[in-house]
Amino acid sequence: MINIPRGTQDILPEETKKWRYIESKLNELMELYNYQEIRTPIFESTELFARGVGGSTDVVQKEMYTFKDKGDRSITLRPEGTAAVVRSYIENKMQGLPNQPIKLYYTGPMFRYERKQKGRYRQFTQFGVEAIGAENPGIDAEVLAMAMHIYQSFGLKHLKLVINSIGDMHSRKEYNDALVKHFEPVIGDFCSDCQNRLHSNPMRILDCKVDKDKEAIKTAPQISDYLNEASKAYFDEVKQHLDDLGIPYVVDPNLVRGLDYYTHTAFELMMDNPNYDGAITTLCGGGRYNGLLELLDGPNQTGIGFALSIERLLLALNEEEIELDIDNEFDLFVVTMGDAADRYAIKLLNDLRKNGIKADKDYMSRKVKGQMKQADRLNANYTVVIGDQELENKNINIKNMQSGETEMIQLDGIVDYLKNKE
Incomplete structure (x- = not known):
């Protein structure tokens, strides 16, 4: 692997x-x-x-x-x-x-x-x-x-x-000169990085994680005195x-x-x-x-x-245990029963998404109960169940997953219904 x-x-x-x-x-x-x-x-x-x-x-x-x-x-x-x-x-x-x-x-x-x-x-x-x-x-x-x-x-x-x-730049140069003068007598006690920095960038010695507790760092000149x-x-x-x-x-x-x-x-x-x-x-x-x-x-x-x-x-x-205000809501999950409903759902999803509605369906051939669980996992606001009867009658029950209430609407009116709920 x-x-x-x-x-x-x-x-x-x-x-x-x-x-x-x-x-x-x-x-x-x-x-x-x-x-x-x-x-x-x-x-x-x-x-x-x-x-x-x-x-x-x-x-x-x-x-x-x-x-x-x-x-x-x-x-x-x-x-x-x-x-x-x-x-x-x-x-x-x-x-x-x-x-x-x-x-x-x-x-x-x-x-x-x-x-x-x-x-x-x-x-x-x-x-x-x-x-x-x-x-x-x-x-x-x-x-x-x-x-x-x-x-x-x-x-x-x-x-x-x-x-x-x-x-x-002038103040910084004066300060660097003071640091060189301060560290030169003891630089041999410092790490190799600090020794290399003494003349190239002595301020970096003050940032050293290895030698940070050395007395020479604690007593080093301060930039405020050289401004x-x-x-x-x-x-x-x-x-x-x-x-x-x-x-x-x-x-x-x-x-x-x-x-x-x-x-x-x-x-x-x-x-x-x-x-x-x-x-x-x-x-x-x-x-x-x-x-x-x-x-x-x-x-x-x-x-x-x-x-x-x-x-x-x-x-x-x-x-700080701060939760970001992330939108995890999902508009609609389409539950299908049968091949005809499954084909119709694919076309329906295309129409929904083109209208800015977040929607999905099952692609794992789950039973209705399993598809409803998937809708719960997605935090879907609404679900519809489409089968042969719904296709024939052109009507469908849309369920509010928060309240549990259902409402019958026309099959081709799903987009308008969800748009009005925004």
Whole structure:
């Protein structure tokens, strides 16, 4: 037997209903915020992610699915969405479009070769937004408010917004220099990954899962001490907007989000529920990237965005025991007796479906009792039983499966009857 690849999952019909509901709701929310959908290829040039995500990151060094195609080109299955969206923005010259900033969102599979954990897969579905072309604290606040709105719209209540500023490029460089100076004397005690990152991206040391409890990390310099006046003013405006919107937040100086392209605002949205013994789960994260477009040979434009895993959103909903408002109703199940009725039912179903009525029949040659059980399993609102007598008389009894009441109608009047019941 051939089994599913490790780190992937089959999403079976009962679960796909939840996925469709979530994706539909996300699309509706994006219309409210005037964000337009973009779809990029599942694979891109490896160079895009090496440059756009950062050569020092775990994503590039350890987690990408990379291969050579038949033209001997290095190709990578996309591990995240931002780099691909920015590539498309540059390639399609979106900076020249009249409506600025360009507000985009995407949903699609991403691929990372990492150890399987609860809510984390090697193929996962990411939803993300990118607002490109405006460096304005107001749009930073809009993006943070949107992230909060998304999770609240699904009924989640125990949410914690954590924010910080990484500052502009100058502030970030000053901070990186301070981290190098701080870690250099003790770097030999750290893991090999941290040793490799010391001079390429020292902020990543602060994210290390292996060395997170080391004293040097606890006493490391904080970015807030290295922000220049312009960066402090920008961050103060973002916080003021959040205060105006009534959105609570926590400033965490250790939140640095070490991807190479982040500047200014960085944030994570977490699930913080005391019923989980204080457990906090990161639901989504993102921030502002003021150097990414130029890094990818694009114009001097800025952007901000975030991404979330739909798998992790579903996990949060399950942990909160939130039931999605999914329409599981089924309009009509047709029970047949005899070959003539069976043939008629196939034509009837075709007419019903063309009129927007959800309908089905038995194809397993079950007895009437078995067909009625099937109608119950489908949560059918109505059933009809068609046999030789009904075909001859042109009349039929339609049964309301909730009340148990029956009503006689003309056989060719089923569509109109159900339409009037909507």
